[in-house]
Amino acid sequence: MRFERRDHRPLALVIATSVLAVIAALALSGILIALAGAPVLEAYRRILIGAFGSRLSTTETLTRTAPLMLTGLAAAVAFRARLWNIGAEGQLYLGAITVAAASSHLLGGLPSAVQIPLLLLLGAMAGMVLLLVPLWLRLRFQVDEVVTTLILNFVALLFVSMLIDTVLKDPTAFGWPQSQSVADAAMLPKLLARSRLHIGILVAAALAILIHLVQSRTVFGLQSRAAGLNPAGAVFAGVPLGATLVKVACLSGGLAGLAGAIEVMGVKGYVTTDLSPGYGYSGIVVAMLAGLNPLGVVLAALFSAIMFVGADGMSRALRIPSYIADVTVALSLLTMLVALFFTQYRIRR
Amino acid sequence: MSTPLLEIAGVSKRFGANLANDDISLTLAKGEIVALLGENGAGKTTLMSILFGHYVPDAGTVSVDGAVLPPGKPRAAIRAGIGMVHQHFALAPNLTVLENIMTGTEPLWSLSARKGQARAKLAALSARFGLKVDPHARLGDLSVGEQQRVEILKALYNDARILVLDEPTAVLTRAEAEHLFATLKDMARQGLSLIFISHKLDEVMATADRIVVLRGGRKVAERRAAETSKAELAELMVGRTVVRPVREPATPGPVVLEAVGVTLRQSGVDRLKAVDFRLRAGEVLGIIGVSGNGQAELARLLCGTARPTSGDLLLFGKPVGEPGVAGLVEAGIGRVPEDRNKEGAIGDMAVWENAVLERLPRFSRHGLVARKAGMAFAQDIIARFDVRGGGPSTRIRLLSGGNMQKLILGRNLIDRPQILIAAQPARGLDEGAVAAVHERILEARRAGTAVLLISEDLEEVMALADRIQAITGGRLSPPIAAEAADTRTLGLMISGEWTAAKETAHAL
Numbered sequence: 004m005r006f007e008r009r010d011h012r013p014l015a016l017v018i019a020t021s022v023l024a025v026i027a028a029l030a031l032s033g034i035l036i037a038l039a040g041a042p043v044l045e046a047y048r049r050i051l052i053g054a055f056g057s058r059l060s061t062t063e064t065l066t067r068t069a070p071l072m073l074t075g076l077a078a079a080v081a082f083r084a085r086l087w088n089i090g091a092e093g094q095l096y097l098g099a100i101t102v103a104a105a106s107s108h109l110l111g112g113l114p115s116a117v118q119i120p121l122l123l124l125l126g127a128m129a130g131m132v133l134l135l136v137p138l139w140l141r142l143r144f145q146v147d148e149v150v151t152t153l154i155l156n157f158v159a160l161l162f163v164s165m166l167i168d169t170v171l172k173d174p175t176a177f178g179w180p181q182s183q184s185v186a187d188a189a190m191l192p193k194l195l196a197r198s199r200l201h202i203g204i205l206v207a208a209a210l211a212i213l214i215h216l217v218q219s220r221t222v223f224g225l226q227s228r229a230a231g232l233n234p235a236g237a238v239f240a241g242v243p244l245g246a247t248l249v250k251v252a253c254l255s256g257g258l259a260g261l262a263g264a265i266e267v268m269g270v271k272g273y274v275t276t277d278l279s280p281g282y283g284y285s286g287i288v289v290a291m292l293a294g295l296n297p298l299g300v301v302l303a304a305l306f307s308a309i310m311f312v313g314a315d316g317m318s319r320a321l322r323i324p325s326y327i328a329d330v331t332v333a334l335s336l337l338t339m340l341v342a343l344f345f346t347q348y349r350i351r352r
Numbered sequence: 353m354s355t356p357l358l359e360i361a362g363v364s365k366r367f368g369a370n371l372a373n374d375d376i377s378l379t380l381a382k383g384e385i386v387a388l389l390g391e392n393g394a395g396k397t398t399l400m401s402i403l404f405g406h407y408v409p410d411a412g413t414v415s416v417d418g419a420v421l422p423p424g425k426p427r428a429a430i431r432a433g434i435g436m437v438h439q440h441f442a443l444a445p446n447l448t449v450l451e452n453i454m455t456g457t458e459p460l461w462s463l464s465a466r467k468g469q470a471r472a473k474l475a476a477l478s479a480r481f482g483l484k485v486d487p488h489a490r491l492g493d494l495s496v497g498e499q500q501r502v503e504i505l506k507a508l509y510n511d512a513r514i515l516v517l518d519e520p521t522a523v524l525t526r527a528e529a530e531h532l533f534a535t536l537k538d539m540a541r542q543g544l545s546l547i548f549i550s551h552k553l554d555e556v557m558a559t560a561d562r563i564v565v566l567r568g569g570r571k572v573a574e575r576r577a578a579e580t581s582k583a584e585l586a587e588l589m590v591g592r593t594v595v596r597p598v599r600e601p602a603t604p605g606p607v608v609l610e611a612v613g614v615t616l617r618q619s620g621v622d623r624l625k626a627v628d629f630r631l632r633a634g635e636v637l638g639i640i641g642v643s644g645n646g647q648a649e650l651a652r653l654l655c656g657t658a659r660p661t662s663g664d665l666l667l668f669g670k671p672v673g674e675p676g677v678a679g680l681v682e683a684g685i686g687r688v689p690e691d692r693n694k695e696g697a698i699g700d701m702a703v704w705e706n707a708v709l710e711r712l713p714r715f716s717r718h719g720l721v722a723r724k725a726g727m728a729f730a731q732d733i734i735a736r737f738d739v740r741g742g743g744p745s746t747r748i749r750l751l752s753g754g755n756m757q758k759l760i761l762g763r764n765l766i767d768r769p770q771i772l773i774a775a776q777p778a779r780g781l782d783e784g785a786v787a788a789v790h791e792r793i794l795e796a797r798r799a800g801t802a803v804l805l806i807s808e809d810l811e812e813v814m815a816l817a818d819r820i821q822a823i824t825g826g827r828l829s830p831p832i833a834a835e836a837a838d839t840r841t842l843g844l845m846i847s848g849e850w851t852a853a854k855e856t857a858h859a860l
Binding site: 220221222223224225226228229232233235236237238239240241242 | 655656657676677678681687689694695696697698699700701705709710712716719720721723
């Protein structure tokens, strides 16, 4: 048996192998569920019920999908251009705290129609700035951005922690470290009344489509792909490497910052240090799961959200640790990588 | 005749629809040098990979000293005394020479204990075969030629009796190559047996005792070097008579590109020193020299990816400001880079994307890529420049080197540029593709394009160029007319002896 590289990747094949990969991941984690002494099919049924069984769980799953989509897009656009942004978590927090600070101290009096777009923009810009610093270090001194972006996550989180314990501390929170709340006018409109589901998921989906179009149709999309695949070749062809990477960084950091802004303005209204259960890092998995395709990110984010929300319900019902969700998502990443291999090669005997 | 040291009998190997090796047999005696000659894709590397156990053949056997080797077992091949020197070295740049040579053979935990012993063995081998190298140097700091020496020493360290070299001169300068072949002959005299893969007729004729010619996966001929000629081998290899085209006389037009005292300083070193040249429409100006003497920098300067530190570049009589790549392409300058895989193409992008990437202003509107027009442009190049192996949406890495080069030439020549900068345009191509590339360059010259040809191949420059300048140590000699150039004169010019050029310079 040997492998041959394919000329083309038929779309149907890509979709079919992706679905197969998820099924394979579920089958593999089924072994672990069985080892834990629970009926496997029942466990998966419970996950589905946990994720979609009621109005509450459905809206909760979708609420979780929004930030995952945004951080997934942030990773996907950066990785396409071989800009290894591991810092979405930090960018998310910086976006979140910027929004909280701006709304509670500066823009709180503005009407929603003005304040919301302004705050989203500010949140995105905060994320951009946090990614432009490591990019500058890379372009100027060849510092590896994997290290710098990763480390900046901790810097950002500690910075936020300091702010919400000092200058931005909410005096009415009985001493809990949490930031002052954004103005009521800054809260995103709900998609459904009496739920946490807000319009963030629509914003994220629209951005996914927009980014897909940018990558496949525009000069910037072509150039950023060239820069990622072969920098020397791109420079020879006249692609402005630095400028292209700066644009990519703005897009990637902006998306991560936006995730933070939307999470604050859509759900809680204030910032705590557990605002994100690792959305920034999960975004990397989501992006890889989607094969760095922006439209795939939408589905991959939904899948991750289902697993995380559903696993909580399953865990309560069957007394299996909800960590099984992490295992399943991680396994699906592995099976997806194998599936990607099969979309690029064909088997010959 | 006694049993041969190595015998390959009836080896066949199929990749998909492609029969890479078709019933190939081959023997090698002790102390013999056999050359495996063939074009790219003839099956040479496949055959050697089978010999070394990287591939399992569909049929046939490999035996050493009459004992059949188990197929697909590189360790068995090494134990039987087969050593492989890869074209792309299989070495670790961050380790020292000694560590590189020891890895893979010594158990990890006793590495330090055996270092002394290994160093002694390495020193003995170095002395015996005249392969000088510092065992404590970091591999990444060595030149390509020295790294190759390390690969050879590594094979010898593993007690190789049969040394296989895959296109050993592809990465070497002329002087290094000559040194290598002297070493190989010396090894054969000392009883080693060698197989080397090549598509260069000169080196095959000069070095091998016996020559096996492969074509399309088949062994088409076997000749003793003394009983054949380059012409016969060329025909056997290609399957038809290939004649490299030669320029016909022509009258050049006005000067289109001129360099006056151009200096390029990079990280504190003058890579180009007060370089002068004038390039006229409808002529080929050859820049000849051993690589590493400033050619790469000269090409970068003219391709828009570097700027002169001082001196003037005049384009159509006007000083070039800071045009960059886009400006040069806009001005009608075609550019063929020295390294087509690294600079000339983005392997994982489609053929059409590679065709339009450097002319995006033309193939885009309002920031959107004109995909349809780009596909049509690529299709046009494919048709007119005979690019085989894929369509506009094929990833370009799937094309062979020759076809990739045709596409790169095509995207530049299809619009009849006024100037073509061609750096090493035929490097690494097989005979048929070289002829095609040369023909295109001469065709452009006939159409009035001014061609600057940067090359280290004497034959190529003598066949194509109207005037020739040598580049040595970042300096450019005065030009000499092609008619006044012979191998000896050019050889002297390359080594920095410019008297011949100066005598004729006033006339040009």
